[in-house]
Amino acid sequence: MATDALGLYVHIPFCVRKCNYCDFCSFGLSQVDWRERYIDKLCEEILSYREKRIKLDSIFFGGGTPSLLTSAEFEKICSSIKESLVVSGDVEFTVEANPKTLSREKLLVFKASGVNRLSIGLQSTHENELKILGRIHNFEDFLESYQLARECGIENINVDLMYGIPEQTMESFGITLDRILDLSPQHISLYGLILEEGTPFYEMRDRLSLPGEDSECDMYYLATDRLSKRGYTHYEISNYSQPGKECRHNLKYWRSEEYIGVGLAAYSYYDGKRFSNGYDINVYLQNHCTNYHREYSDSDEAFEYVMLRLRLAEGFSLSDYRSRFGTDFLEGRGDLINSFVKAGYMCIKDDKISLTERGFYVSNSILTELI
Numbered sequence: 001m002a003t004d005a006l007g008l009y010v011h012i013p014f015c016v017r018k019c020n021y022c023d024f025c026s027f028g029l030s031q032v033d034w035r036e037r038y039i040d041k042l043c044e045e046i047l048s049y050r051e052k053r054i055k056l057d058s059i060f061f062g063g064g065t066p067s068l069l070t071s072a073e074f075e076k077i078c079s080s081i082k083e084s085l086v087v088s089g090d091v092e093f094t095v096e097a098n099p100k101t102l103s104r105e106k107l108l109v110f111k112a113s114g115v116n117r118l119s120i121g122l123q124s125t126h127e128n129e130l131k132i133l134g135r136i137h138n139f140e141d142f143l144e145s146y147q148l149a150r151e152c153g154i155e156n157i158n159v160d161l162m163y164g165i166p167e168q169t170m171e172s173f174g175i176t177l178d179r180i181l182d183l184s185p186q187h188i189s190l191y192g193l194i195l196e197e198g199t200p201f202y203e204m205r206d207r208l209s210l211p212g213e214d215s216e217c218d219m220y221y222l223a224t225d226r227l228s229k230r231g232y233t234h235y236e237i238s239n240y241s242q243p244g245k246e247c248r249h250n251l252k253y254w255r256s257e258e259y260i261g262v263g264l265a266a267y268s269y270y271d272g273k274r275f276s277n278g279y280d281i282n283v284y285l286q287n288h289c290t291n292y293h294r295e296y297s298d299s300d301e302a303f304e305y306v307m308l309r310l311r312l313a314e315g316f317s318l319s320d321y322r323s324r325f326g327t328d329f330l331e332g333r334g335d336l337i338n339s340f341v342k343a344g345y346m347c348i349k350d351d352k353i354s355l356t357e358r359g360f361y362v363s364n365s366i367l368t369e370l371i
């Protein structure tokens with residue numbers, strides 16, 4: 001449901017070390033000699049919103065590895081937030097965490113600062129797969145962090161998993177799913193591995209023993225089937241939740257609602273404008289609050305709207321599209337959409353258009369044809 005409260009995204013761009021597949025804006029700790037200055041700039045940027053009296057109903061610390069923040073750093077950022085923004089009493093406050101970077105003391109500080117949702121990056125429960133990915137933890141480390149979070153009163157937990165990992169098999173993937181389902185986290189994010197240019201995996205692509213397209217497709221359907229049998233709703237292409245536990249913050253992105261993002265590489269959609277801080281750490285550190293406003297044209301907005309909305313099982317309303325963009329979405333696309341409906345990839349019901357479960361898996365090709 002749309003609200004007048006916004007989301008706040010806080011980017012923490014450092015990790016213990018870079019994983020082999022990662023193209024997110026993050027740096028291994030050995031490359032980071034600007035940590036303190038970064039936290040100061042981040043707080044300055046948050047404080048720059050002070051006059052606007054913005055109300056927040058979601059806060060999301062992402063990265064990178066936000067759980068690498070010390071308790072003092074975390075509390076400093078939270079004080080800036082509380083000083084300059086109006087945090088709603090029922091805020092959803094998520095922190096992304098990696099196993100091996102959490103302690104009881106840190107989790108208690110998170111909890112005392114209002115954190116009520118933890119998103120833990122696991123990817124796989126198998127040692128060999130975690131090693132290939134370049135993760136710093138094993139399954140036991142994850143279990144320890146997970147139990148600790150529960151003991152410290154974090155009741156809403158997401159676990160990130162991955163399919164298409166080198167050396168992963170249907171059997172090993174099934175075991176990963178079952179082990180995680182036994183813990184009953186409130187939310188599971190499941191991503192297919194992508195070999196992104198510029199990553200070590202991309203360079204090694206000819207030598208990686210990847211499961212192959214057919215197996216990846218089977219893994220996707222295995223997950224979808226197993227998770228739905230255990231009561232999880234597949235509400236977004238890569239996200240499954242127990243009833244009522246959809247991620248409020250991420251829903252704002254997919255529903256084209258407004259949010260502000262602070263820190264390196266953070267994007268904002270605020271006051272009808274989309275802008276970002278760019279990816280250059282030196283520029284960010286030198287030019288506090290210099291947002292590189294890039295306003296989108298109408299066609300970009302419509303493109304963004306369709307791309308994001310069709311990620312959600314709820315899809316979008318054709319009349320909402322018409323009232324936002326002044327054109328009929330079906331015009332000029334009727335035959336194409338009918339062919340997708342006949343093939344079982346799309347569904348049109350009353351005023352709503354959405355992708356089906358089958359459509360989710362091939363969403364990239366569908367969206368490319370549609371837009």
Ligand code: SF4
Pocket residue numbers: 014015017018019022023024026063064065098121
């Ligand atoms: S922990 Fe996450 S953000 Fe950090 S390098 Fe690995 S995948 Fe990237």
